[in-house]
Amino acid sequence: MTMVAKAKLGLKQRYALLTRGLDWEPSYQSKSAVYPYAEFEGIKIHDWSKWEDPFRLTMDAYWKYQAEKERKLYAVLDSFAQNNGQMGLSDVRYINAIKLFLTGVSPLEYQAHRGFAHVGRHIPGVGPRVAAQMQSLDELRHVQTQIHTLSHYNKFFDGFHEWQHMHDRVWYLSVPKSFFDDARTAGPFEYFIAIGFAFEYVLTNLLFVPFMSGAAYNGDLATVTFGFSAQSDESRHMTLGIEVIKFLLEQDPDNLPIVQKWVDKWFWRGHRVLGLVAMMMDYMLPKKIMSWREAWDIYFTEAGGSLFEDLARYGLKVPKYADVATAEADHLSHQNWSTFYQYTQAAAFHTWLPTPQEMDWLSEKYPTTFDKHYRPRYEMWAEMEKEGKRFYNNALPQLCTVCQIPMVYTEPGDPGTIAFRTSQHKGETYHCCSDGCKDIFDGEPEKYSQSWLPVHQIFQGNCGGASVEDVLKWYRMNLGADNLDQAGSPDQKLWNEWMAARQRVAG
Amino acid sequence: MTIDIKTIKVEPRRQTFGHIARRLGADKAASRYEEATLDVQATANFHYKPLWGADHWHYDEGRTAIRMADWYALRDPRQFYYATYNIARANQYQATEHNFEFVEKRGLLGLLDPAWRGTVEFYLLPMRHVEWGANMNAATMCDQGYGTAVTAPCIFSAGDRLAMAQIIGRIGLALDGNSGASLDTAKQRWMTAPEWQGLRRLVEDTLVVKDWFELFVAQNLAIDGVLHALVYGRFDAEGQRQGGTGVSMLTEFMTEWFAEHARWVDSVIRTAAAECPENKALLSGWFAAWSARAAEAAAPLAARVLGGEAAKGAVAEALGTLQARAKTLGLAA
Amino acid sequence: MPRIVSITLQNTDAARPIIEAITEDNPGAVVHSFPGIVKIDREGSLTVHRASVESRIGRDWDPQELHLSIVSMAGNVDEDDDYFGLAWAH
Numbered sequence: 042m043t044m045v046a047k048a049k050l051g052l053k054q055r056y057a058l059l060t061r062g063l064d065w066e067p068s069y070q071s072k073s074a075v076y077p078y079a080e081f082e083g084i085k086i087h088d089w090s091k092w093e094d095p096f097r098l099t100m101d102a103y104w105k106y107q108a109e110k111e112r113k114l115y116a117v118l119d120s121f122a123q124n125n126g127q128m129g130l131s132d133v134r135y136i137n138a139i140k141l142f143l144t145g146v147s148p149l150e151y152q153a154h155r156g157f158a159h160v161g162r163h164i165p166g167v168g169p170r171v172a173a174q175m176q177s178l179d180e181l182r183h184v185q186t187q188i189h190t191l192s193h194y195n196k197f198f199d200g201f202h203e204w205q206h207m208h209d210r211v212w213y214l215s216v217p218k219s220f221f222d223d224a225r226t227a228g229p230f231e232y233f234i235a236i237g238f239a240f241e242y243v244l245t246n247l248l249f250v251p252f253m254s255g256a257a258y259n260g261d262l263a264t265v266t267f268g269f270s271a272q273s274d275e276s277r278h279m280t281l282g283i284e285v286i287k288f289l290l291e292q293d294p295d296n297l298p299i300v301q302k303w304v305d306k307w308f309w310r311g312h313r314v315l316g317l318v319a320m321m322m323d324y325m326l327p328k329k330i331m332s333w334r335e336a337w338d339i340y341f342t343e344a345g346g347s348l349f350e351d352l353a354r355y356g357l358k359v360p361k362y363a364d365v366a367t368a369e370a371d372h373l374s375h376q377n378w379s380t381f382y383q384y385t386q387a388a389a390f391h392t393w394l395p396t397p398q399e400m401d402w403l404s405e406k407y408p409t410t411f412d413k414h415y416r417p418r419y420e421m422w423a424e425m426e427k428e429g430k431r432f433y434n435n436a437l438p439q440l441c442t443v444c445q446i447p448m449v450y451t452e453p454g455d456p457g458t459i460a461f462r463t464s465q466h467k468g469e470t471y472h473c474c475s476d477g478c479k480d481i482f483d484g485e486p487e488k489y490s491q492s493w494l495p496v497h498q499i500f501q502g503n504c505g506g507a508s509v510e511d512v513l514k515w516y517r518m519n520l521g522a523d524n525l526d527q528a529g530s531p532d533q534k535l536w537n538e539w540m541a542a543r544q545r546v547a548g
Numbered sequence: 549m550t551i552d553i554k555t556i557k558v559e560p561r562r563q564t565f566g567h568i569a570r571r572l573g574a575d576k577a578a579s580r581y582e583e584a585t586l587d588v589q590a591t592a593n594f595h596y597k598p599l600w601g602a603d604h605w606h607y608d609e610g611r612t613a614i615r616m617a618d619w620y621a622l623r624d625p626r627q628f629y630y631a632t633y634n635i636a637r638a639n640q641y642q643a644t645e646h647n648f649e650f651v652e653k654r655g656l657l658g659l660l661d662p663a664w665r666g667t668v669e670f671y672l673l674p675m676r677h678v679e680w681g682a683n684m685n686a687a688t689m690c691d692q693g694y695g696t697a698v699t700a701p702c703i704f705s706a707g708d709r710l711a712m713a714q715i716i717g718r719i720g721l722a723l724d725g726n727s728g729a730s731l732d733t734a735k736q737r738w739m740t741a742p743e744w745q746g747l748r749r750l751v752e753d754t755l756v757v758k759d760w761f762e763l764f765v766a767q768n769l770a771i772d773g774v775l776h777a778l779v780y781g782r783f784d785a786e787g788q789r790q791g792g793t794g795v796s797m798l799t800e801f802m803t804e805w806f807a808e809h810a811r812w813v814d815s816v817i818r819t820a821a822a823e824c825p826e827n828k829a830l831l832s833g834w835f836a837a838w839s840a841r842a843a844e845a846a847a848p849l850a851a852r853v854l855g856g857e858a859a860k861g862a863v864a865e866a867l868g869t870l871q872a873r874a875k876t877l878g879l880a881a
Numbered sequence: 882m883p884r885i886v887s888i889t890l891q892n893t894d895a896a897r898p899i900i901e902a903i904t905e906d907n908p909g910a911v912v913h914s915f916p917g918i919v920k921i922d923r924e925g926s927l928t929v930h931r932a933s934v935e936s937r938i939g940r941d942w943d944p945q946e947l948h949l950s951i952v953s954m955a956g957n958v959d960e961d962d963d964y965f966g967l968a969w970a971h
Contacts, residue, residue: 048726052962058728059717060710063680065739069752078600095958098945100711101641106948108638111631125558151588155607155691158703162687171710174687177703182630185584192583196560203566209592219595225606226598246953250889250918257917265917269891272952280958330916344955347884351957351969493593517566535561542556 239307619695656794
């Protein structure tokens with residue numbers, strides 16, 4: 042018999058036939074038993090078939106492109122290791138930025154992987170479910186390629202070797218960890234908005250684009266390769282994020298206030314976590330690519346501006362406190378770096394004071410704030426170092442209950458005053474660093490009153506002992522190697538030996 | 549200025565991460581599989597109980613009744629991490645793509661005996677919904693499971709199931725000239741044809757299983773064990789006499805996949821069963837219940853394809869083979 | 882405020898013909914170069930045409946191959962057999 046004449050199928054039709062038709066209405070089990078988490082957040086979806094697939098990758102196309110990316114990436118990693126690519130870095134100080142990356146960011150990629158598996162199972166629409174599952178695979182890719190890339194650095198440098206143990210324990214790593222625990226423990230729609238929209242679409246460009254470009258500029262071919270290779274997946278994720286938010290807003294007007302609350306919350310949560318990146322860009326890249334302020338202007342003010350203008354037709358507003366965050370961009374990296382400088386004994390990466398040339402760069406990039414508020418502090422600390430009285434802060438700081446950052450941020454418009462906010466819940470007082478964090482606490486006090494706050498835990502005796510040394514040992518920090526100043530560190534010593542040897546070889 | 553790096557002494561200060569070295573018993577070079585897998589999931593000091601289930605942490609050993617002293621004992625014998633998984637599948641699919649081109653060029657589906665063609669449409673095309681159910685279950689296991697060693701292969705498996713659902717969809721399009729009509733009919737049958745209702749009930753029942761390890765046994769051992777043996781084994785063999793070579797070529801991926809998938813599934817179940825008698829009892833009980841249900845649910849479909857007597861034999865054989873396999877894994881018969 | 886759509890691509894051999902096709906086919910597109918990447922901005926919308934890339938590389942090119950080179954973007958995506966488009970709604 043002859044075959045039926047074959048019609049040409051467009052990409053959209055073909056994808057719809059192969060994917061969208063897979064789902065069915067269950068009848069032997071109730072829909073609410075199959076999708077038990079779809080309703081408790083109050084989101085109303087009337088018609089899942091209205092979902093627009095942003096990208097239409099069938100699984101075979103996914104494998105094909107991803108395999109090609111992986112072949113390329115691992116070829117670079119192998120060659121980087123074989124040729125001791127770490128010796129081509131601009132300066133050894135750079136490595137501290139990627140220590141923070143492995144201990145602070147890579148575990149979040151893993152969390153994202155598991156979180157997207159959760160929504161990739163529990164969102165009752167076939168289109169977003171498939172896209173979420175692919176994202177779950179991608180996020181697993183990111184954590185694994187990051188481990189493989191940074192494994193080479195771990196062979197030579199300190200601060201990488203206990204990334205997994207530290208992520209669950211160290212005081213400053215509870216900032217990114219609690220951020221993602223917060224998203225993971227939220228309902229599936231909130232997770233989608235938190236990570237897919239607020240984080241991926243609005244904020245991660247700030248991490249992956251300028252920082253990775255900085256890695257390239259500082260000679261880290263391995264990191265820039267995984268960074269840009271990961272970003273090629275992020276573009277798919279960003280598109281998914283924007284489709285989700287549009288879909289929720291189109292489905293029912295009652296979704297708007299819920300979504301707006303999530304956008305406000307996750308914008309602020311993300312802004313706080315990205316303060317670490319601000320510091321990486323302004324202080325930790327030996328060769329600077331652009332300031333945090335400039336990156337913020339491009340990726341939040343300009344790109345976010347167009348985005349929120351686009352979403353205004355649904356009634357969605359620019360996140361609350363976006364103006365505060367934009368004003369803070371002039372202070373954020375300085376306040377964070379100053380904090381780590383003071384607590385260098387308790388951090389698994391090295392710190393240093395900016396050189397005079399670097400301070401001039403910071404003055405130029407932050408004309409309204411650096412010379413006035415931050416340069417004098419660094420100059421005073423430099424003086425103290427010269428006198429052999431390097432400044433260490435030995436008091437355990439109070440932490441914000443929500444973002445878990447020490448209370449170091451200043452009042453909006455008043456950089457001389459530390460901001461404090463408090464809330465009451467069930468007879469207890471909870472402290473926050475800002476109006477943004479306090480709003481979040483007040484929105485879900487049951488949730489945030491559970492926070493595993495590292496300083497509280499130390500005082501309660503849950504972190505290895507009463508002395509700082511006991512706690513650092515419990516963190517599995519190698520004292521005198523992982524922590525303290527860059528100058529005098531084993532990393533620096535090794536680097537100096539390499540550079541001296543290289544000089545000899547070059548004659 | 550040229551630099552000869554070889555003349556500079558560059559000695560590693562350590563070989564691998566602390567958590568890997570502790571597992572290997574020494575600081576020695578670790579494989580990419582090990583570094584990408586072992587201890588990657590967080591285990592302590594979680595901040596908040598999930599709004600979607602405050603009885604557990606989001607990573608919690610208590611989501612199954614199975615107990616393991618070390619969840620990283622459940623390793624993947626294939627040693628898949630993302631790169632090796634994707635590259636393996638991309639290569640496999642290249643062969644599938646080739647087969648689609650070949651079958652189309654030679655018009656091999658046109659050689660199907662007309663009656664058998666109808667049978668293929670009846671038994672094979674609704675299987676895409678079975679695969680979709682399997683995809684959801686694999687996502688559940690990745691979501692609820694504990695420890696990267698077992699959860700990472702679960703999301704790989706979810707990808708595999710989606711791919712197989714899409715291969716079946718492509719076969720439908722090849723049969724109906726890209727109209728999609730055959731897929732609509734297949735869905736209709738999945739929803740209403742009496743031969744399919746036992747299987748649909750079975751699949752829907754797995755979607756609400758609470759214990760992810762029970763689900764692992766139900767889906768990966770019991771249901772796959774029975775259905776793959778029938779659909780890609782016995783039914784396909786029957787098709788050989790009726791011009792079915794083209795169909796066999798297009799489902800070659802599934803045959804190859806099943807053999808590889810079974811290696812992983814067997815290894816996980818064997819290790820968990822060997823851990824303690826309580827595990828062995830639980831796994832055996834789950835296997836007995838779900839394999840019996842799978843065989844019962846598949847019987848009407850087998851009867852439609854093979855005819856009454858032959859079907860009885862085929863189902864009994866599939867179940868018997870599976871029971872023998874379970875026995876080698878340490879499960880009680 | 883102007884509503885800028887944007888696409889960022891790796892600065893690689895595979896991406897260069899795509900960058901060329903974009904700048905040629907989208908008058909007014911502004912190209913910014915950073916280490917390793919090229920960011921292209923345009924007001925309102927931006928399209929990558931299959932035919933335009935194919936004419937530069939002399940072989941078949943599937944717009945989904947963009948997945949290999951893309952680093953970031955801003956705008957709503959419209960992807961089809963013959964083009965990849967970014968736009969803000971009006």
